[in-house]
Amino acid sequence: MRVLIVITREPREFVQISLNTHGTRVVQKLIETLKTRQQVKLVISGIEPGFLSLIKDLNGNHVIQRCLQCLSNEDNKFIFEAAAKFCVEIATHQHGCCVLQRCINHSTGVYREKIVSEISKNGIFLAQDAFGNYAVQYILELQIPSAVSKLTTQFKGNYVHLATQKFSSHVVEKCLAVLDGQIRSTIIRELISATHFEQLIQDPHANYVVQTALRVSEGPLHNSLVNVIEAHKSISRNSPYSKRIFSHKLLRR
Template identity: 30%
Template sequence: MNPSPSSSMDNPTPNHAQSFSLRFGNFKMCSDGNLELAAPTATAVADKSCLPEQGLEFDYKPGVFPPSTSKNNQLFLDQDSNFVPDNGFSSITNNVVYTGCDVGSTSNVESGPQIDLSWLQELLKRGDPVDINMLLLIMQGSYLPLMTDQALSSVFKKLVGSCRSNQLDLIVEDVLLSSQSFINAAFCKQGASSICKLIKRVKKPSQALAITQIFSTQFLAMMTDDTAKSVIQTCFDCFLQPNKVLYEQAILYCQDLAKDKVGCISLNELIEKISGGERLRLLNTIAACSAELSFHEYGNYVVQCLLSLRNEPTLSSLVVLGLRGRIVELSQQRGGSHVVEKCMMASDLGLVYVVKEIIITPQAPMLLAQDLYGNYVIQKAFKETKERGLERLCELLMKTLEPYRRELNQTKCGKIVLGFLKDATTAYKKNTLVWRRL
């Protein structure tokens, strides 16, 4: 039965001859308008004190149905009932309440009404507190399935956006009752989006802390998941003090995060946002293991992020000092060469340490100049020493490469370095640069 738009203007005559009931959420609504617990043992509702008086909240009439959180977005007739109601309209919105008959494979009933989501959309758009209270009562204990449902997650987000402070409290308290289910929801696209919407609306520190404490128990798993990490990042964006429990986990697991394909991105994003004493502790912890991370396929990105921070000379010095004796080796790796370049760019100390180690290592200048990745390090060394006016350092680097012009001219990478060498030699002879001694 698919009503036409005009049918919403006609109030059908309800069928009072047969007794029936509808199940939705934790409740069962009978044809006489009474609302009862669908499952007396349900933990979500301890007693019937939360049920509204007949007609008080729902303004119920046969043929007019409240929304359902049942599977497939559908309302289900009680299995003991043979009643199939006529099309009706909502006494609240004057819109058609249901549009179909298919109840899916989860019911033994062959036909029954299907909810029209436009009814919910209109109700939520109006934002009437009484209507919102009705929905909150119906959906009590069913928010988590609602949050993760592909079709109904949008309804949850609109509901959260329409709630007042005291109404939002009911949702937060409900979803936090099942902490593991709350965490699980963060690992699916719809669930993560729903949780992010909820987090953005939470203002009470106690609720924010409860949320971050729950997520802290699975911090590493969430930060290394493409979907769930958005939930943690939203906490970082929206909360302050409650994030301290998450910061502690970041410090504890920073090395594991740095070595993960997704975790290294999450950690870099955190580095940009973290503040206070936890920030210094996190950065120092990463710097302490930067030598190992620099050689890792993902960890090197975190070290690069550390070296790119402005006004952090102590950190860059710690990284450079930790890499002493391994600069040439690191320069021949794809990610490692970027780390070495960042070391030179971070400070004069880093530039001096890198260039001097290359110069004093036998055949290192020629080896790096012909290497697929190392040649970029040599190019950066010439560029930085020239721009900063480090005459002696640039001159030493030129002299170490001069004997290998023939070998360099035989490789593609070597020819590129020869171009830099030629420019540096010409500039030096013409004295066009303003040099300064260290």
């Protein structure tokens, strides 16, 4: 208690200690040993003013994660609310995107719903971001109907564009891998209908999306995809990226 009083006495001092390479370990150990309501309140009062600095810091983000692991849902309310409020800023940060996923994992009820809703609402933007795409993929894996509906509504009509981008191509692959047959069918039909399909199979990113589509499609839709690929064989087979598709055993299924 005496240690807590000293390190929370000055505004933001607790934050500065948490950002320090050695200090962060002390603060994490301190959080693990909290026993009383007063101790928990002192820690929260020390962390809250510097939440964004902490969650985006190499050392500080571990302090937030330790709170998620050791404190109750109600005590972590300030983390869940801030995570929802600054969702896009956090999701597009190298360390923040990882902690945001932990927030979803540890939160329940309205707190979880709010974070998931904010990510879903900004899905098309986050899908194209180097770090934000991981948050979107995480939401897709959870298969929450309302979130999936929000995301796929934004993606519909944009799958070809998303497939040709480095980060969002992983999101399209995730959609194909984990979502239901109707959505899968929508994606594959958009790919097949692309004005320049040959560019997709020659693209460094979209060729992986087409390979995933080959793996997950069945019946007439799979046959349609194979036919479109075969129709572009003569102009695409020597491309370093489309070679992977033309050597695919699924083309011979």
